[in-house]
Amino acid sequence: MRDMADEGLLRFTAEYAAQYLSSLEERPVAAPATIEELRKALAGPLPEEPTGPEQVIAELIAAAEPGVVATGSGRYFGFVIGGAMPVSLAADWLTSTWDQNAGLVAGGPSAAVVEEVCLEWLIELLGLPEGVSAGFVTGCQMAHVTALAAARHHVLAAVGWDLARGGLQGAPRIRVLVGAERHITVDRAFRFLGFGSDQIEAVAADEQGRMSPDALREALASADRPTIVCAQAGDVNTGSFDPLDAIADAVEEKGAWLHVDGAFGLWAAASPRFRHLVNGSSRADSWATDAHKWLNVPYDSGIAFCRHPDSHRAAMSVRASYLEQADPDAAREQLDWNPEFSRRARGFPIYAAIRSLGRQGIAALVERCCERARLLAELLGAAEGVEVLNDVVLNQVLVRFGDDDGATQEVVRRVQDDGTCWLSGTVWQGRAAMRISVSNWQTSEEDVERSVVAILDAAAAAVAGASVRA
Ligand SMILES: Cc1ncc(COP(=O)(O)O)c(C=O)c1O
Numbered sequence: 001m002r003d004m005a006d007e008g009l010l011r012f013t014a015e016y017a018a019q020y021l022s023s024l025e026e027r028p029v030a031a032p033a034t035i036e037e038l039r040k041a042l043a044g045p046l047p048e049e050p051t052g053p054e055q056v057i058a059e060l061i062a063a064a065e066p067g068v069v070a071t072g073s074g075r076y077f078g079f080v081i082g083g084a085m086p087v088s089l090a091a092d093w094l095t096s097t098w099d100q101n102a103g104l105v106a107g108g109p110s111a112a113v114v115e116e117v118c119l120e121w122l123i124e125l126l127g128l129p130e131g132v133s134a135g136f137v138t139g140c141q142m143a144h145v146t147a148l149a150a151a152r153h154h155v156l157a158a159v160g161w162d163l164a165r166g167g168l169q170g171a172p173r174i175r176v177l178v179g180a181e182r183h184i185t186v187d188r189a190f191r192f193l194g195f196g197s198d199q200i201e202a203v204a205a206d207e208q209g210r211m212s213p214d215a216l217r218e219a220l221a222s223a224d225r226p227t228i229v230c231a232q233a234g235d236v237n238t239g240s241f242d243p244l245d246a247i248a249d250a251v252e253e254k255g256a257w258l259h260v261d262g263a264f265g266l267w268a269a270a271s272p273r274f275r276h277l278v279n280g281s282s283r284a285d286s287w288a289t290d291a292h293k294w295l296n297v298p299y300d301s302g303i304a305f306c307r308h309p310d311s312h313r314a315a316m317s318v319r320a321s322y323l324e325q326a327d328p329d330a331a332r333e334q335l336d337w338n339p340e341f342s343r344r345a346r347g348f349p350i351y352a353a354i355r356s357l358g359r360q361g362i363a364a365l366v367e368r369c370c371e372r373a374r375l376l377a378e379l380l381g382a383a384e385g386v387e388v389l390n391d392v393v394l395n396q397v398l399v400r401f402g403d404d405d406g407a408t409q410e411v412v413r414r415v416q417d418d419g420t421c422w423l424s425g426t427v428w429q430g431r432a433a434m435r436i437s438v439s440n441w442q443t444s445e446e447d448v449e450r451s452v453v454a455i456l457d458a459a460a461a462a463v464a465g466a467s468v469r470a
Pocket of ligand 1: 138139185264
């Protein structure tokens with residue numbers, strides 16, 4: 001039986017959550033505490049005796065909050081980390097409250113039906129072919145694992161090899177072709193699936209990171225084996241898109257499998273203004289994307305889609321006599337499509353985000369982020385000694401200071417320390433750069449302006465005012 005104390009604890013925590021979120025506007029974006037300070041505050045011997053739940057939560061907040069990065073802030077531009085809209089956070093609370101096991105319909109029919117509904121909505125939003133199957137996973141990397149497991153099964157079945165029975169050892173060799181600037185999770189997914197780095201062939205990419213269709217065609221000319229090609233919609237550094245139509249032409253001629261990494265870039269399809277960037281994407285065999293990036297649902301939430309449901313299911317499905325598994329024609333059993341067995345009901349926050357924003361709101365979210373990215377690029381690029389390295393086609397901006405690696409790294413470090421905004425560094429085709437990703441529903445023009453001032457102040461200090469001036 002739950003008592004009043006339990007209810008009080010949940011109310012206290014919800015109250016704290018609301019206060020934390022409303023403090024985002026002003027709190028420093030970087031976490032103020034050092035790792036040492038956090039260890040001191042959080043570590044201790046394994047507790048022998050119980051501690052009251054209220055005390056545990058109050059002390060956890062006090063000890064951990066100084067080590068929390070304000071990723072929900074409109075001035076958080078790190079990696080490609082979306083914020084969480086209140087509606088999707090609320091649905092996430094319901095997810096934990098209901099605590100359904102979303103592996104099976106029997107573990108929670110609403111969780112299963114919500115995923116079915118989300119799948120249909122996502123097909124429309126992301127411009128995917130009707131009838132694709134989907135797995136709701138932790139993130140884009142596991143979406144790659146899921147989709148590429150389906151690909152591996154499919155291309156081997158096409159040459160008469162039953163992967164589920166025969167495994168990889170002794171199987172016909174599969175050729176894997178990826179763009180030179182693919183995201184590292186593609187390699188990692190292949191590693192999990194039994195492919196080493198020696199078996200991954202990189203196809204040349206241009207200065208924006210776009211795979212060359214001519215180089216791909218050339219590489220495919222000698223393809224005499226089952227082949228998987230991975231293209232990308234949205235480079236993690238530049239935001240650029242591979243020319244997917246031309247890539248699909250080359251892949252189709254060879255009967256290879258085309259996978260698209262669209263972790264955030266696939267969401268361009270939701271905007272009439274940016275949809276052209278994903279032209280050709282609908283011709284792929286599989287896609288991987290995230291909801292925790294541009295849809296702004298809380299971590300963790302990625303989605304794998306597959307044009308070949310039979311291969312997808314064959315790669316994932318399991319049966320056991322104790323599981324009450326529904327007739328596949330009657331209901332979508334989630335563990336037929338996911339690598340996990342038991343798992344969180346990730347559909348609820350996605351459902352809430354899509355319902356709350358609607359098609360128009362999602363287009364506006366994408367477009368707003370892209371506009372803010374362009375404004376950042378314009379304001380920074382206008383300063384002396386500051387160079388924007390990429391064509392800002394989407395929500396990613398690469399900036400270099402004083403045309404110098406050390407100065408650029410120093411600016412990034414100073415901005416992180418300052419706390420007005422947060423962003424990280426990278427190396428783009430041999431040159432250090434600051435990378436800025438605008439993926440948060442809240443980022444306003446004012447956030448951009450405040451951040452630009454902080455960045456240019458850091459730049460002026462880092463290069464002693466010599467070559468960088470607003
Ligand atoms: C293009 C691309 N692919 C894959 C990933 C990995 O996504 P996740 O961290 O959700 O696994 C990212 C992350 O930023 C990405 O930008």
